[in-house]
Amino acid sequence: MNPIFLARRLLTLLLTLFVASLLIFGVLELLPGNAAQVLMGPDAAPEAVAALTEKLGLNDAAITRYFHWLSGMLRGDLGESYAYGSPVATLIAERLALTVPLALLSMALAALLALVAGVFAASRHNRLGDWLVSALSQLGIALPNFWFAILLILVFSVGLQWVPAGGFPGWSEGMVPALQALALPAVSLAVVQAAILARVTRGAVLEQLHEDYVRTARAKGLSRRGALWGHVLRNAMVPVTTVMGLQFANLLAGTIVIENVFYLPGLGRLIFQAIANRDLTVVRDCVMLLAAMVVAVNFVVDLLAAWIDPRLQQQGAGA
Structure with missing residues (x-):
C-alpha cells in the first residue's frame, strides 16, 4: 500500500470526524428547550430546574461543553445519560450487540443477492433474465423498507407463524432464537439495498x-464463464464496493426505523427513546458513533478499492 495514499486517506478520516463533531454538537445546541426542564417535568419548581441545570453543566459556555465532550470521547468517557442515570458507553455497548450483527447480516444478504442478480443480468444482456432482474430491482427500489417489514410480519409471523413478530431474546438464549428474531428485520433492510446494488453490479459488469x-482472454481460449468470474468481476468490484460502503451508512440509518417496527432493543431504538426524553448526551454520542462508523467504513472501502485496482493509489498520491 502506497504510504502517501494511506496518509492522505487517514488525514481525510480525522478531518471528517472533527467536522462531523462540530456539526453534531452545533445542531443539537440550536434545539429549543431545556433538558433539565424535560427531566423534572412541566410542574417542577424553577429552583429545582436551575439546580439540575447546574448539575448537568448546561450553564457552561457552549465551547467549554464542546471541548469537554471531545476530550471525554478521546478518553473513552461518553458521560452519563440524563434519563437512564447510567454511563452512555454502557448503554451503547449493550445496544450495539444487536445493531451491528443486524447491519452486517443485512449487508451480507444484500451483497449476495445483488452480486448473483447483477452478474446474471449482465451475462444475459437484453434477454429475458436481464429484463426480469431489472424489473425486480426497480420494484425493490420503490418499496419503503418499513412497509416491506410490516408485510413480512403479516405473512411470516402472523400468517405462517414461522418467526416471531418482534422482540429479541438475547444472544445468551442461543444463536438460533437470536437469528430467528433478526431474520425478518435483516431481509426488510437488505431488499432495497440489494435492488440498488444489483443495478450497479449489472452496469459495472x-x-x-x-x-x-x-476479448484477448476469449481469443486465448478462455470460456465466457471463466472470463466473467475470473477477470471481469474483479475489475467491476471497484464501483460496487464503493456503493456498498455508502449502503452500509443507509443500513445503519435504516435500523432506527426497522428496530422500532420490530421492537428491537438496538441502537436505533435507543436514539428514538433518547430524542423523546430529550437526552441530548445519548443523542449526541449515538449520532457521533454512527458518523464515525460510516466514515470508518468508507475508509476501509477506499483501501479495498485501492487494493483491487492499484492504479487508484497512484492517482491518490499524485492528487
Whole structure:
C-alpha cells in the first residue's frame, strides 16, 4: 500500500470526524428547550430546574461543553445519560450487540443477492433474465423498507407463524432464537439495498465485458464463464464496493426505523427513546458513533478499492 495514499486517506478520516463533531454538537445546541426542564417535568419548581441545570453543566459556555465532550470521547468517557442515570458507553455497548450483527447480516444478504442478480443480468444482456432482474430491482427500489417489514410480519409471523413478530431474546438464549428474531428485520433492510446494488453490479459488469482484455482472454481460449468470474468481476468490484460502503451508512440509518417496527432493543431504538426524553448526551454520542462508523467504513472501502485496482493509489498520491 502506497504510504502517501494511506496518509492522505487517514488525514481525510480525522478531518471528517472533527467536522462531523462540530456539526453534531452545533445542531443539537440550536434545539429549543431545556433538558433539565424535560427531566423534572412541566410542574417542577424553577429552583429545582436551575439546580439540575447546574448539575448537568448546561450553564457552561457552549465551547467549554464542546471541548469537554471531545476530550471525554478521546478518553473513552461518553458521560452519563440524563434519563437512564447510567454511563452512555454502557448503554451503547449493550445496544450495539444487536445493531451491528443486524447491519452486517443485512449487508451480507444484500451483497449476495445483488452480486448473483447483477452478474446474471449482465451475462444475459437484453434477454429475458436481464429484463426480469431489472424489473425486480426497480420494484425493490420503490418499496419503503418499513412497509416491506410490516408485510413480512403479516405473512411470516402472523400468517405462517414461522418467526416471531418482534422482540429479541438475547444472544445468551442461543444463536438460533437470536437469528430467528433478526431474520425478518435483516431481509426488510437488505431488499432495497440489494435492488440498488444489483443495478450497479449489472452496469459495472457490462462495462467491463466490452473491454479489450476480455476479448484477448476469449481469443486465448478462455470460456465466457471463466472470463466473467475470473477477470471481469474483479475489475467491476471497484464501483460496487464503493456503493456498498455508502449502503452500509443507509443500513445503519435504516435500523432506527426497522428496530422500532420490530421492537428491537438496538441502537436505533435507543436514539428514538433518547430524542423523546430529550437526552441530548445519548443523542449526541449515538449520532457521533454512527458518523464515525460510516466514515470508518468508507475508509476501509477506499483501501479495498485501492487494493483491487492499484492504479487508484497512484492517482491518490499524485492528487
